[in-house]
Amino acid sequence: xxxxxxxxxVKDHIDAPDNFWSDEMVWRRLSxxxxxxxxxxxxxxxxxxxxxxxxxxxxxxxVYDLPxxxxxxxxxxxxxxxxxxxxAEISPGRxxxxxxxxxxxxxxxxxxxxxxxxxxxxVRVVPTPSAGKTAALRVWYVPSYGHMMQGxxxxxxxxxxxxxASDPNWTTNYGWRDVRNDFFNGMxxxxxxxxxxxxxxxITDYTGGSTFQITVDEAWTSTPDTTSKFAILCPIPEQxxxxxxxxxxxxxxxxxxxxxxxxxxxxxxxxxxxxxxxxLLSWVSKRQDAKIETVIPFNIGA
Numbered sequence: 001x002x003x004x005x006x007x008x009x010v011k012d013h014i015d016a017p018d019n020f021w022s023d024e025m026v027w028r029r030l031s032x033x034x035x036x037x038x039x040x041x042x043x044x045x046x047x048x049x050x051x052x053x054x055x056x057x058x059x060x061x062x063v064y065d066l067p068x069x070x071x072x073x074x075x076x077x078x079x080x081x082x083x084x085x086x087x088a089e090i091s092p093g094r095x096x097x098x099x100x101x102x103x104x105x106x107x108x109x110x111x112x113x114x115x116x117x118x119x120x121x122x123v124r125v126v127p128t129p130s131a132g133k134t135a136a137l138r139v140w141y142v143p144s145y146g147h148m149m150q151g152x153x154x155x156x157x158x159x160x161x162x163x164x165a166s167d168p169n170w171t172t173n174y175g176w177r178d179v180r181n182d183f184f185n186g187m188x189x190x191x192x193x194x195x196x197x198x199x200x201x202x203i204t205d206y207t208g209g210s211t212f213q214i215t216v217d218e219a220w221t222s223t224p225d226t227t228s229k230f231a232i233l234c235p236i237p238e239q240x241x242x243x244x245x246x247x248x249x250x251x252x253x254x255x256x257x258x259x260x261x262x263x264x265x266x267x268x269x270x271x272x273x274x275x276x277x278x279x280l281l282s283w284v285s286k287r288q289d290a291k292i293e294t295v296i297p298f299n300i301g302a
Contacts, residue, residue, distance in 0.1 A: 001241045002192060002231045003148035004174055006030060009242070013249035014259055021252055023170040030234075031147035033247035037236055040277065042142050044284045046075060046099035049235065051143045051186045054135035055123070062128040066121050067182040069143040075099045076141040077108040078116050078123075099142060146183040146206075149175030150231040156196075156224025161189065163212040175232070179208040187232050189214060194227035196220045203232070240283070243267070243276040 001009065010026050011018075041048050055064045070076065077098045098108050109116060114137075117124040125137070151173030155162040164173040178184070184206040191199045201216035224230070236244055246267045253260040269275030274282070 001234070001238065001245075002190075003030070003150045003234065004231075006148070006234065006241055006245050006248075007174070009245040010248045010252065013246060013263060014252045014256065016252075016256055020256065023174070024168075026248065026252065027147070027170075027174060029248040029251040030244065033244050033251060034148070034234055034236065035145065037240075037244055037247060037277075037280070038145060040281065041236070041284055042075075044281045045287070046142060047095050048284065049142055049145075049186075050095065050099065050140060052141075053139050055137040055139065057125070057129040057131070057133040057136040059130060059132050060128060062126070063119065063122050063124050064137075066123055066139065066141075067143075067185055068121065068180045069145065069182060069185055070121075070139065070141040076118070076139060077110060079110045079138045079140065095140070099140075143186050145187060145235050146178060146232070147175055148232050148234055149177075151175070151229065152194075152226065153224050153228040153230055154226065156220070156228060158223060159201075159217075159219045160213055160215050161191075161220075161224050161228070161230060163214075177208075177212045178206075181208050182206055183208060184214055184232060187235055189216060190231050190233055191220070191224060191228050192231055193229040195225050196222040196228055236280075240276075240280045243280045246276050 007023060007026055007030065010030060011021070014021065038049060051070075053067050053070065115126045117126065123137075123139070129136070149163065151164040151168070153161050153163070154165040163177050166173075168174050168176060182205065184203045187203050189201055189203055191197055199220050201218055201220070203214045204217050205215040207213045207215075234241055234244055246263060249259070250263040250267050253263050265273075265275065267275050267277055269278050
């Protein structure tokens with residue numbers, strides 16, 4: 001579903017007059033519900049949303065910034081020495097163990113050359129690198145995600161797109177333009193109308209401040225312009241968007257309890273009938289088991 005379709009879905013679930021919940025208020029609950037479901041999935045399968053970022057060493061610089069979506073609260077491991085990349089050798093099964101939420105160690109050192117200390121949204125390297133090295137350190141992490149957005153682009157480039165130029169009006173433009181760099185990294189963006197319609201790309205970089213520009217992993221089919229309508233999509237698999245909508249509606253029901261019991265049953269389930277959350281986590285579990293049991297042919301020679 002597009003974000004605005006999810007918004008309307010939540011409003012249908014809460015069955016309340018339009019002036020009872022504003023679109024802005026419902027959008028906030030959708031964002032909160034998305035992050036909650038992402039955490040639930042990550043606890044079921046810690047490898048589901050894994051991302052990486054490479055850090056370039058600077059001579060005599062001990063502290064380096066992490067992406068904003070890799071702050072405290074995420075699960076992080078480190079792989080060093082990209083000339084002989086240890087991280088690339090980690091199998092899905094092993095990665096699942098390293099990122100296990102039950103593991104009491106929040107930071108796993110895969111390097112025999114350095115130690116690492118998390119300092120809020122930064123990482124300290126010990127000992128301090130004595131020389132510069134491009135992409136010396138790879139950080140693997142379970143990300144937190146930014147909120148969804150939907151509206152009309154104000155500009156575009158070969159592999160960039162700039163958000164709408166003003167605050168959301170909740171009629172044609174939805175969602176807030178965050179000022180923090182990297183806030184939307186790892187999310188999918190879709191152009192659903194206008195120039196380059198149908199393109200879906202992953203966001204690899206976001207420049208906040210006054211720029212509000214995303215960079216994507218592959219060039220657009222055509223350069224987006226002011227006819228291009230875009231949507232930053234919910235990171236939950238689309239067949240389970242309904243789970244997010246029901247959770248958001250349940251959050252809204254605290255303001256009007258008439259729908260609370262039905263929504264709670266739909267989300268959590270009841271005896272003999274699993275709810276939307278259980279069905280989602282069951283699907284994740286089956287996907288995880290199938291992934292580990294995959295047989296990869298290996299040529300040992302004639």
